[in-house]
Amino acid sequence: MQLHGLIHQFPKEIKVVIVAFISVLSIGFYGGLSFVNTTTSMHVNGIETHYLGNEDDEEAMDMKFKKSEREILTVVHNHILSLSVIFLLLSLILSTTSINKKLKYFLMIEPFLSIVFTFGGIYFLWKGFTWVKYIIVISGFFMTLSFVVATFSILYQILISKKRY
Template identity: 55%
Template sequence: MVYNGVLSTFPKEIRLFISTFVIILSIGFFTGLLFIKETDSTTPAGIEENYLGNEEDEEATVMKFKKGDREMLTIVHTHILSMSMIFFLLGGLVWLTRLPKKWKLFLTIEPFLSVVLTFGGIYLMWKGISWFKYVVIFSGILMTLTYTCSAALVLWQCARPSRK
C-alpha cells in the first residue's frame, strides 16, 4: 500500500479540513502548556511543589497542598487517555506525509512513550520517588517537540499540494 506523500494529493477541501483540525488541536495543546507555566510547573522544584504541596515553606506566597489519591488518579487517567487520542490522530496524519519511514516511526511512537513517562513519572514522583521530576521534564519537552514537528509537517504538506 502506498501512503507516503498521499496527504498532499488530497483535494483542497480535505486538506483545509485537516489543517483546521490540526490548528484547533494545537491551540488546545499549547493552551495546556500555558496552564503548566501558570502553575509554575516548569522547573523540578515547581513540579514537585505542584503535586506534593508546599505547606512547610513559610515563605511561600501561594499555599499549595499535596494532591489526594483521587485527584492524582484523575489527572493521570484523563491525561493518558486524551493525549493518547491526540497522538493517535496526529500520528495517522503524519503517516500520510512525505517523509522517510524512520522519521515517521519516531514522530508517531515517541509521543506515546513520553505520555507514559510524563504522567507515570508525575505519579511516581507523587508516590515518593522524587528524582522522577527530571524524567517528567525531559519527557514533557520531548513530547512537545515531537508534537510541534508533527503538526508543522502536516500543516506544511496540506498547504503545499503535490504537482501531478
Template identity: 55%
Template sequence: MEYNGLLPHFPREIRLFIAAFVVILSVGFFTGLLFINETESNTPTGIEENYLGNEEDEDAEVMKFKKGDREMLTIVHTHILSMSLIFFLLGGLVWMTRCSKKWKLFLTIEPFLSVILTFGGIYLMWKGILWFKYIVIFSGILMTLTFTGSASLVLWQCLKPARK
C-alpha cells in the same frame, strides 16, 4: 497501498479540513502548556510543589497542598487517555505525509513513550520517588517537540499543493 505523500494529493477541501483540525488541536495543546507555566510546574521544584504541596515553606507566595489519591488518579487517567488519542490522530496524519519512514516512526511512537513517562513519572514522583521530576521535565519537553514537529509537518503538507 501507497500512503507516503498521500496527504498533499487530497482534494483542497479535505486538506483545509485537516489543517483546521491540526490548528485547533495545537491551540488546545499549547493552552495546556500555558496552564503549566501558570502553575509554575515547569521547574523541578515547581513540579514537586504542584503535586506534593509546599506547606512547609513559610515564604511561599501561594500555598499548595498535596494532591489526594482521587485527584492524582483523575489527572493521570484523563491525561493518558486524551493524549494517546491526540497522538494517535496526529500520527495517522503524519504517516500520510511525504517524509522518511525513520522520521515518521520517531514522530509517531515517541509521543506515546513520553506520555507514559510524563504522567507515570508524575504519579511515581507523587508516590515518593522524587527524582522522577527530572524524567517528567525531559519527557514533557520531548513530547512538546514531537507534537510541534508532527503538527508542522502535517500543516505544511496540507497547505502546500502536491506537484503534478
C-alpha cells in the same frame, strides 16, 4: 497500502478539515502548556511543588497542598487517555506525509512513550519518588517537540510544499 506522500492528493475539503483540526488541536495543546507554565513555572521544583505541595515552606508566595489520590488518578487517567487519542490522530495524518521515514516513525511513536513517562512519572512523584521529576521534564519536552514538529510537518505538506507524488 502505500500512504507515503498521499496527503498531497487529498481533496481540498479534507485538507481544509485537517488544517482546521491541527489549528484547534494546537490551541488546546499550547493552552495546556500555558497552564503547566502557570502551575509549575516549567521548572522541576515547580512540578514537585504542584503535586506534593509546599506546606512546609513558610516563605511560599502561594500555599499549595499535596494532591489527593483522587486528584492525581484523575489527572493521570484523563491525560493518558486524551493524549493517546490526540497523538493517534496526529500520527495517522502524519503517516500520509512525505517527510523522512525515520523522522516520521520517531514522531509517530515517541509521543506514546512520553505520555507513559510523563504521567506515570507524575504518579510516581506523587508516591514519593521525587527524582522522577527530571524524567517528567525530559519526557514532557520530547512530547512537546514531537507535537510541534509533527504539526508543522503536516501543515507544511498541505499549505506550502508543492511536491507531488
